[in-house]
Amino acid sequence: MQEQVREWLEQGKVDIFLGYKNIQGHPLPYCYTKDNLDETGNLIVGKARYSLEKMATKIAAEHPELKIGLLVRDCNQRALNVLYIWNQLRPDNIETMSVNCCPSKLKEHGDCSYLEPEKAAPLKMMIGIDNNMDVETAEEFSQEDRYKRWMYEFQKCLKCYGCRDICPVCFCKECSLEHKDLIATGSVPPEVPIFHLVRAVHMGGRCIDCGLCEDACPVDISLRLLYRKVNDIVSDVFDYNTGTSADQSPFNMLGEEVKLEPKPI
Amino acid sequence: MDFNIIPSVCSYCGCGCGVLFQVLDGRLIDTLPMKTHPVNEGKLCIKGWSLHEHVVSDKRLKSPMIRKNGELQECTWDEAIQTAADKFKSIIRDHGPDSIGVLASAKITNEENYLVQKFARAVIGTNNVDHCARL
Numbered sequence: 001m002q003e004q005v006r007e008w009l010e011q012g013k014v015d016i017f018l019g020y021k022n023i024q025g026h027p028l029p030y031c032y033t034k035d036n037l038d039e040t041g042n043l044i045v046g047k048a049r050y051s052l053e054k055m056a057t058k059i060a061a062e063h064p065e066l067k068i069g070l071l072v073r074d075c076n077q078r079a080l081n082v083l084y085i086w087n088q089l090r091p092d093n094i095e096t097m098s099v100n101c102c103p104s105k106l107k108e109h110g111d112c113s114y115l116e117p118e119k120a121a122p123l124k125m126m127i128g129i130d131n132n133m134d135v136e137t138a139e140e141f142s143q144e145d146r147y148k149r150w151m152y153e154f155q156k157c158l159k160c161y162g163c164r165d166i167c168p169v170c171f172c173k174e175c176s177l178e179h180k181d182l183i184a185t186g187s188v189p190p191e192v193p194i195f196h197l198v199r200a201v202h203m204g205g206r207c208i209d210c211g212l213c214e215d216a217c218p219v220d221i222s223l224r225l226l227y228r229k230v231n232d233i234v235s236d237v238f239d240y241n242t243g244t245s246a247d248q249s250p251f252n253m254l255g256e257e258v259k260l261e262p263k264p265i
Numbered sequence: 266m267d268f269n270i271i272p273s274v275c276s277y278c279g280c281g282c283g284v285l286f287q288v289l290d291g292r293l294i295d296t297l298p299m300k301t302h303p304v305n306e307g308k309l310c311i312k313g314w315s316l317h318e319h320v321v322s323d324k325r326l327k328s329p330m331i332r333k334n335g336e337l338q339e340c341t342w343d344e345a346i347q348t349a350a351d352k353f354k355s356i357i358r359d360h361g362p363d364s365i366g367v368l369a370s371a372k373i374t375n376e377e378n379y380l381v382q383k384f385a386r387a388v389i390g391t392n393n394v395d396h397c398a399r400l
Contacts, residue, residue, distance in 0.1 A: 030270060
């Protein structure tokens with residue numbers, strides 16, 4: 001892997017390569033360049049996941065012609081697909097090196113150990129929504145109970161905007177979450193449940209289920225489950241599985257015709 | 266093109282969350298929580314998430330200023346420190362040292378904060394010392 005990256009940089013296949021390096025005992029994202037080829041010997045995969053594609057998006061915004069190499073797990077690849085669709089990155093300028101994925105229900109073996117949510121505490125099990133739940137189990141609660149449980153989760157919010165800031169597919173210059181006409185600003189907790197539901201709606205056809213938002217949430221709101229539900233609807237109604245391909249999203253309204261077509265029943 | 270990730274510690278409160286600064290072409294563009302940091306484990310509050318904003322803010326002062334004839338004017342550090350020292354002296358002379366209070370900061374180091382209280386107690390002669398992190 002290290003030699004391959006060195007080769008890529010030497011041959012000019014990529015101008016920079018975003019990977020990880022052990023710095024002060026922490027696996028941190030690191031930008032390898034051709035100016036310092038010997039550094040590539042320090043390339044590691046790193047157990048902690050960072051959104052390298054979000055960094056690539058920020059670099060590409062300043063340097064559109066730069067060829068960027070990237071270490072990708074499955075989640076990074078899905079995020080890249082979404083970023084291609086929404087014209088935040090150009091596929092021609094991105095070179096990916098696939099590495100082993102995080103352990104999950106889909107993949108038994110994985111290298112990343114920072115993904116699985118911790119076991120929920122008794123109070124959360126009793127009155128909140130367990131982060132480990134799947135959509136079906138969460139829907140088994142009665143409507144009233146479910147509403148109470150979700151409201152319990154939402155009212156914990158500190159409004160740190162961490163879910164948005166860490167999200168690899170959140171790139172809008174103007175964010176609805178900061179728009180005072182849409183959501184009351186200047187108070188904590190934020191306007192619940194609107195704050196979270198607005199974000200959830202915007203995740204439809206965008207969320208690639210990487211779990212970084214839940215990882216970054218200081219109060220453990222079951223965000224991943226919420227967005228999974230939203231994407232289930234997108235998948236049911238439009239037959240569109242976000243991130244699995246670079247096909248246009250049903251929500252992409254730009255272009256000759258609007259294709260907001262439901263899937264044939 | 267120059268892109269660096271700089272590990273650092275949040276300078277706001279006493280928790281000391283680990284943060285990563287993203288620096289593109291010498292300009293601080295974003296802050297990220299450090300996932301492996303023992304204090305925050307990949308989480309941050311809104312102040313931590315916005316650390317880069319006050320560094321690159323347009324409103325940030327780049328030189329000391331003195332108000333002359335009702336208007337703030339840029340000046341040298343020597344001039345600013347001399348003016349502050351003269352004013353402090355005259356206030357202490359007229360109203361006593363307890364007429365002055367010193368606000369330290371959570372954004373500076375332990376050692377600097379030690380110096381601040383030493384300055385308040387030994388130089389000015391007051392016990393009126395507090396800090397901004399008492400939120």
